[in-house]
Every structure is written in C-alpha cells, then in structure tokens.
Amino acid sequence: MEKGKDFVAFSLAVDESCDASDTAQLSVFIRGVDSNLCVTEELLGFKSMHGTTTGKEIFEEFSKCVTEIKLPWDKLVGLTTDGAPAMCGKKSGLVGMVREKMREENCAGELTVYHCIIHQEALCAKALKMEHVMTTVTQVVNFIRAKGLNHRQFKYFLEECGSEYADVPYHTEVRWLSRGKVLNRCFELREEICQFLETKGKDTAELREQKFLCELAFLCDISSHLDALNLQLQGRGRNITDMYAAVRAFKTKLCLWENQMLQGNPCHFPCCQSIKAQISTAVFPCAQFAEKLSVLAAEFSRRFADFDAQKCKFELLSNPFAVDVENAPTNIQMELIELQCNDTLKSKYDAVGAAQFPRFIPDTMPQLRTQAAQMLSMFGSTYLCEQLFSSMKMTKTTHRRRLTDEHLRSILRISSAQSLSPDIDELASKKRCQVSGLGTSD
Structure with a gap:
C-alpha cells in the first residue's frame, strides 16, 4: 500500500x-x-x-x-x-x-x-500440424514407461548397448518444454527403441520409414528452436520490449530457415542434416518443410499482431535515439527531438544501456518520463x-x-x-x- x-x-x-x-x-x-x-x-x-x-x-x-x-x-x-x-x-x-x-x-x-507471450508462442507450434508424429512418439514412450517391467528392461537394454542415454522422459502436455526433450531423446535413441520394441514383438515398420524419420527429425529441430525461445521469454523482471525483440528475432530466423530449406540446406537443423546424410537427397522433403516454416511464420505474425501494433512505443523505450520523430505520438515529439539532440544523454544511454536509461531522462521531459513509466510497467506474460x-x-x-x-x-x-x-x-x-x-x- x-x-x-x-x-x-x-x-x-x-x-x-x-x-x-x-x-x-x-x-x-x-x-x-x-x-x-x-x-x-x-x-x-x-x-x-x-x-x-x-x-x-x-x-x-x-x-x-x-x-x-x-x-x-x-x-x-x-x-x-x-x-x-x-x-x-x-x-x-x-x-x-x-x-x-x-x-x-x-x-x-x-x-x-x-x-x-509465452502462451501464444506455445499455441503457434500447433500450426505445424504434426500431431501424428507426436502421437506415435507418445505411444512408444508410454509403452516403455507405463509398465515397470518394460521400463526396467529398457534401461538395462540401453546399458548393455553402451548408450549415451540411460532413459527416455515422459511427455506432459502442460509442460511445454517436455515436448522437445522427448522428441530429441527418441530421435537419438531411435535405433535402440526399434530393437527393444522388436524384442517385445511390436511392429516397427512405421518407425523405420524414411518419411516418418524425416518428419521426426524436422519436428525435433523446430521444437528445439521453439524451446530456446520459450526459455528466453521466461523469468522475473522481464521488460516487454526485450520479450518482443526475442519474438521479432525468431520471426526473422523463420524466414531465413525457410529460404535455406528451399535451397536444400538445413544447416540450422542438425537432426535433419543427420537424416539427410543417411537417405537420398531427393527423398528428403525440403519443400514440404519450407512450407511448414512459412505457415509457422504466418501464425507468429497473426498471433503477435497486438504486440506489433505497439512497436513504436516499444522503440521509444528500447532505443529512443533511433525513433522517427514523425511517427511518434504528437505529445512527445518536441521532447523527443530535444532528447535525440542531447549528446550528454546519448553518451549516458550508451553507458548504462536501454534498461537503466529511462531513470536518467530529465524532469524537463515529463511526457517522455510518463511514456517510459507506462512501458516499464507492462507485463509481457x-x-x-x-x-x-x-x-x-x-x-x-x-x-x-x-x-x-x-x-x-x-x-x-x-x-x-x-x-x-x-x-x-x-x-x-x-x-x-x-x-x-x-x-x-x-
């Protein structure tokens, strides 16, 4: 109070x-x-x-x-x-x-x-429409983990094989990061999992199909990138401008990945590179995955439209010296010109950074201070x-x-x-x- x-x-x-x-x-x-x-x-x-x-x-x-x-x-x-x-x-x-x-x-x-922002980022992933891959992976994990005997035998089997990993984790829908962890572990242990399932009399034809392996590799890689973004957005005391910058950077990365995938160069997708080296280059569906990256980029643009509408205000907080005065709100234009022409304040901005600089805006610029206070108070998630x-x-x-x-x-x-x-x-x-x-x- x-x-x-x-x-x-x-x-x-x-x-x-x-x-x-x-x-x-x-x-x-x-x-x-x-x-x-x-x-x-x-x-x-x-x-x-x-x-x-x-x-x-x-x-x-x-x-x-x-x-x-x-x-x-x-x-x-x-x-x-x-x-x-x-x-x-x-x-x-x-x-x-x-x-x-x-x-x-x-x-x-x-x-x-x-x-x-974190909810929206998780919802964007659903635009990939690759639930069939996740369903198959979840069924495999549940078969291994649901019964104590199967789980014990699988861990012993990995130990006998000299595997780098000792187990596979559960997938929990409400825990967003578990999706990427489960996919990556199943991809790394794909051969061991198939061998273990065959000892149990299970059909592994689908798990060995080239099409499924390509889709699994792509889903592993894009989930890893999404998980990295999710971790960037978490934490206390996060400025909404920093969170928005992380989302904008990810949208730019999606455009780069789409163009590279169309050229048959999945250099930022290690799992895809691994599978592509094992199968014929002609079989690897580069065009299909490029289309999915395009759909994901469009979904990001749609869901974050409310943040895009505030882009000018975010720039006033993150880098007021680079803002186009003509596009700024009229009530702060005069103060913004004074700020941008003040070399002392520019030096202070360079010294302390965007997060601390608003405190050094002088009292003679009340509109800018009010604008900064409002943006600093915003919750991004x-x-x-x-x-x-x-x-x-x-x-x-x-x-x-x-x-x-x-x-x-x-x-x-x-x-x-x-x-x-x-x-x-x-x-x-x-x-x-x-x-x-x-x-x-x-």
Whole structure:
C-alpha cells in the first residue's frame, strides 16, 4: 500500500488455476513504476473462488484486489491474461468489465491488453500440424514407461548397448518444454527403441520409414528452436520490449530457415542434416518443410499482431535515439527531438544501456518520463502467475487438502515476495503480549 501511493503507472497480470481440492484460485500480480522510474513487481492478490469462474466473478475478485490496496484506476495502463474467454471477453469477460470500470471512473488513459507471450508462442507450434508424429512418439514412450517391467528392461537394454542415454522422459502436455526433450531423446535413441520394441514383438515398420524419420527429425529441430525461445521469454523482471525483440528475432530466423530449406540446406537443423546424410537427397522433403516454416511464420505474425501494433512505443523505450520523430505520438515529439539532440544523454544511454536509461531522462521531459513509466510497467506474460501456481501445487498437495484459503494465501505471499520485506517491529507492536495473570492474590 505504501509503495502503491508513489506509482505513476502500473499494470496487472491475471491468471486462474485449481488447487488440490478443486478450488479455483485467482492470482493477480502488479508491476508498478514510481516517479523515479523504479519498478516494483509483487503479488497483489490471491483470491479463492468456490463457485463459478465467469468473467463477472473474476472481475469482482480482481476489483477487490485493486481497491483493497487503494490503487487509483486511472494509473492502470496494462492488463495481461492467459487468453481464456472469461478473461479476454470484450463484453462479459474481465477485459471488457475493466474497461467499463475505467470509463465509469473517468480515466483518461487507454488500457492496453496483452495475451501472454509465452502462451501464444506455445499455441503457434500447433500450426505445424504434426500431431501424428507426436502421437506415435507418445505411444512408444508410454509403452516403455507405463509398465515397470518394460521400463526396467529398457534401461538395462540401453546399458548393455553402451548408450549415451540411460532413459527416455515422459511427455506432459502442460509442460511445454517436455515436448522437445522427448522428441530429441527418441530421435537419438531411435535405433535402440526399434530393437527393444522388436524384442517385445511390436511392429516397427512405421518407425523405420524414411518419411516418418524425416518428419521426426524436422519436428525435433523446430521444437528445439521453439524451446530456446520459450526459455528466453521466461523469468522475473522481464521488460516487454526485450520479450518482443526475442519474438521479432525468431520471426526473422523463420524466414531465413525457410529460404535455406528451399535451397536444400538445413544447416540450422542438425537432426535433419543427420537424416539427410543417411537417405537420398531427393527423398528428403525440403519443400514440404519450407512450407511448414512459412505457415509457422504466418501464425507468429497473426498471433503477435497486438504486440506489433505497439512497436513504436516499444522503440521509444528500447532505443529512443533511433525513433522517427514523425511517427511518434504528437505529445512527445518536441521532447523527443530535444532528447535525440542531447549528446550528454546519448553518451549516458550508451553507458548504462536501454534498461537503466529511462531513470536518467530529465524532469524537463515529463511526457517522455510518463511514456517510459507506462512501458516499464507492462507485463509481457503471466509467467509470475504460473510460477505461483507451481508453488501452490507443492504447498497444497493431496495430503494437505485441508489447508485453509487464508493459510495458503499467506504462504504464497511470503514465498513470492521479492522486493518487500516484513517490518517485524511494526508487526510486533500490534500484537498483545501474553501475560501469566492479571495480578497476585494473597
């Protein structure tokens, strides 16, 4: 509450998940920026929802989080959700109701809404339409891992073969990075897996087909690239401009890979190179894979259109000295010209970098400072919410289902705190010390 009084802009990240007792838990994180352009990123509220979780109910709990801390609605500039209908609905969803609330409060600013970058990146991968390969791999892994005897025999078989790897991991749909790990391990152990399945009387004709091996190799490589991007987007305290830059770089890479694949040169796809060396070059479907890369690039452009629309604002934060003044908002054009012509500030930018530079923008450029504060406050993803839900799963397990909502909230608030620290003296002063008695008797 004390820090919130100094915020000149703040944004919120919202997500919802169920705990071990099937109670819906709503987490709301705040990223606030004060007048000194210092960023505070903390858990704003954690609300238990025992009934339905429609947009209206979510908005009511969301609104309580804002009003309990006495945050002014006119300072709210950004809202990031997981993209669920109850969250992003324009009328009956959380986004629509927040915008209506801001109109009622006569807020002058416009609310910028984002669908979590990490969610969108994971959804883009579905455009490849290679589920048939993943289904076959999953069936093979499940056959090996589902029964204890098969699993033990397979590990012993790998040991006898002198394999570099000792096992294959499970694939879990909700754990995005597991997909790439499973595919790569199965590709590396493809020969050992086929030999083991044959000892069990299983047909391995499909696994040995050249077409399947080519598709498996391509899916391995593109999944590895997607996983690398996913890891770049994770973490606390990430600026939305850096996350957007990572996505833009990946879209550019997709164009390069498409052109190289059309030329029959999969130099950035090691698994494809390995398979191509084993089979006839004419058999390897370069054109087919180039088309899939083109489809993936188009899906990235479609899903990240809302981020592309903010490109000019992102550039104002990441590199204000390279922004075309004519394309900048009119209210900051004069200040932007002064900034770009100031050699001292340019030297400071080169010295401290884009992340720290906004703090050195002088008070004589209030519009630029306000713009910087708004962009610094933006959440690019709901990563913090997902991280909190992971802590929730470990805290409220099937063996601790009776943990109360209040206790769970307290535990998660402490575990998620970053820059806040408890004032023990203040807390202790509000508690009544236990006394042994009111007095002595004769």
